[in-house]
Amino acid sequence: MTTAKRDTYTPETLLTVAVRVFNERGYDGTSMEHLSRAAGISKSSIYHHVAGKEELLRRAVSRALDGLFAILDEPGAVRGRAVERVEYVTRRTVDVLMAEVPYVTLLLRVRGNTKTERWALERRREFDQRVAELLKAAVADGDLRADVDIRLATRLLFGMVNSLVEWYRPQPDGFPGEEQLADTVVQLAFEGMRANGDRGR
Amino acid sequence: MTTAKRDTYTPETLLTVAVRVFNERGYDGTSMEHLSRAAGISKSSIYHHVAGKEELLRRAVSRALDGLFAILDEPGAVRGRAVERVEYVTRRTVDVLMAEVPYVTLLLRVRGNTKTERWALERRREFDQRVAELLKAAVADGDLRADVDIRLATRLLFGMVNSLVEWYRPQPDGFPGEEQLADTVVQLAFEGMRANGDRGR
Numbered sequence: 001m002t003t004a005k006r007d008t009y010t011p012e013t014l015l016t017v018a019v020r021v022f023n024e025r026g027y028d029g030t031s032m033e034h035l036s037r038a039a040g041i042s043k044s045s046i047y048h049h050v051a052g053k054e055e056l057l058r059r060a061v062s063r064a065l066d067g068l069f070a071i072l073d074e075p076g077a078v079r080g081r082a083v084e085r086v087e088y089v090t091r092r093t094v095d096v097l098m099a100e101v102p103y104v105t106l107l108l109r110v111r112g113n114t115k116t117e118r119w120a121l122e123r124r125r126e127f128d129q130r131v132a133e134l135l136k137a138a139v140a141d142g143d144l145r146a147d148v149d150i151r152l153a154t155r156l157l158f159g160m161v162n163s164l165v166e167w168y169r170p171q172p173d174g175f176p177g178e179e180q181l182a183d184t185v186v187q188l189a190f191e192g193m194r195a196n197g198d199r200g201r
Numbered sequence: 202m203t204t205a206k207r208d209t210y211t212p213e214t215l216l217t218v219a220v221r222v223f224n225e226r227g228y229d230g231t232s233m234e235h236l237s238r239a240a241g242i243s244k245s246s247i248y249h250h251v252a253g254k255e256e257l258l259r260r261a262v263s264r265a266l267d268g269l270f271a272i273l274d275e276p277g278a279v280r281g282r283a284v285e286r287v288e289y290v291t292r293r294t295v296d297v298l299m300a301e302v303p304y305v306t307l308l309l310r311v312r313g314n315t316k317t318e319r320w321a322l323e324r325r326r327e328f329d330q331r332v333a334e335l336l337k338a339a340v341a342d343g344d345l346r347a348d349v350d351i352r353l354a355t356r357l358l359f360g361m362v363n364s365l366v367e368w369y370r371p372q373p374d375g376f377p378g379e380e381q382l383a384d385t386v387v388q389l390a391f392e393g394m395r396a397n398g399d400r401g402r
Contacts, residue, residue: 029230083395135394144394148385149378155368156361156389163360177350184349188357192393193336193345194284 007045011059014039014049018056019102027057027106028113054116061110061120064103067096068127082137083144087186089131090161094182097164105165128154144190157189208246212260215240215250219257220303228258228307229314255317262311262321265304268297269328283338284345288387290332291362295383298365306366329355345391358390 009017021030021038032053036043050056071077076088097104110120132154138144144153168181177184210218222231222239233254237244251257272278277289298305311321333355339345345354365386378385 026227026230029227143396145388145392145396148389148394152378152382152385153389153394156364156386157394159364159367160357160361163357163364166360167356177353181353184353185357187346188349188354188393189389190393190395191346192389192391192395193349193354193358194391194393195344195346 007041007048009039009041009045009049011049014046015056015059015063016102018053019060019106022057022060022106023102023109027053027110027117054114057106057114058116058119060103061107061116061123064096064100064107065120065123065127067100067103068093069123071096072127072130081143082134082141083190086131086134086138086144087190089134090157090189091182091186093161094164094185097161098168098170098178098181101165101168101170104162108162108165128158131157160189161185208242208249210240210242210246210250212250215247216257216260216264217303219254220261220307223258223261224303224306224310228254228311228318255315258307258311258315259317259320261304262308262317262324265297265301265308266321266324266328268301268304269294270324272297273328273331282344283335283342284391287332287335287339287345288391290335291358291390292383292387294362295365295386298362299369299371299379299382302366302369302371305363309363309366329359332358361390362386 017039018030018035021034025034030053032043032046035046035053035056039046050059071089071092074088074092076092077085079085080088107120107124110117110124112118112121132150135144135153135157136150139146139150164181164185171178218240219231219236222235226235231254233244233247236247236254236257240247251260272290272293275289275293277293278286280286281289308321308325311318311325313319313322333351336345336354336358337351340347340351365382369382372379
């Protein structure tokens with residue numbers, strides 16, 4: 001038990017605590033009691049800020065989803081050849097993931113047991129679908145290989161990108177190569193690991 | 202509650218039930234009571250087969266780890282150029298993952314709270330390290346690009362491969378393209394999504 005402290009939370013700072021607890025215990029495994037203990041304030045103080053844990057989940061995954069969807073409206077995502085646009089979206093997805101790692105982690109772990117979780121899954125699918133359409137257009141332009149199923153390519157691309165949440169943790173001073181991380185992901189995903197000139201053997 | 206049924210389990214069939222429950226509830230969130238209910242036999246019947254849930258975890262992750270480590274001794278992993286060997290290991294890792302998806306899923310979710318979990322994490326790191334060494338040798342041969350940190354490349358490669366556990370589910374009749382799945386992962390990881398001849402721009 002924690003001694004109750006004065007409630008100086010804003011919805012925003014309370015969200016930071018909630019997301020940490022959700023990621024540690026799983027959303028299903030988190031009770032209002034757990035949130036109250038982690039925040040060091042009473043349950044009724046939490047209810048003063050939000051209607052309940054599902055509202056905290058909705059706010060948290062919205063933050064991740066808003067960050068991701070905003071990418072699709074950026075100039076780099078709407079102008080130019082499809083292949084350049086999809087590379088841009090991939091690079092920026094890595095940026096958003098790095099900036100919002102706890103929020104994206106929570107989004108990726110959502111399972112679909114509640115209305116909010118099902119809504120989040122639906123929005124995620126919508127984002128993946130938008131990227132799949134860009135990939136499809138790039139294949140039609142002859143810029144991406146036509147011999148791989150788009151659905152599978154989309155899954156593997158996001159598999160690589162999203163795996164960052166498993167190990168990437170922001171450091172106060174960054175880490176060597178951090179600035180190049182998004183570029184490296186794009187290079188590996190689109191150009192592969194083979195050395196230049198070694199393709200099509 | 203389930204009516205207790207006659208205990209016709211072998212350690213092997215009991216493991217299948219335990220792994221399903223561990224993957225659904227998380228290892229930490231699974232009690233002997235949960236296992237007893239899922240198996241439809243009493244807790245004492247379970248203790249007749251195994252010493253406890255940690256033994257079930259050890260058996261389950263051993264199955265995944267044994268499958269993965271066996272790859273490293275196969276002829277394709279020990280003979281030929283490093284790049285061919287690492288592509289072979291990647292392809293076979295996908296095969297093992299597809300064949301043992303619940304076991305590999307459990308292995309990938311292990312967090313390190315118990316001795317068995319820490320041992321499993323250590324073995325996983327050892328496997329990744331062996332693959333990283335192959336990648337390093339392939340870079341030294343000039344077959345893989347030298348401009349990407351090996352540690353990062355290893356993480357992204359496994360990020361792509363391991364993401365299969367999120368969506369791949371064996372079907373009784375397979376699914377279209379299932380036989381090519383491992384080849385496709387290798388192609389995308391090593392050659393990238395760009396169409397041939399479009400590299401090094």
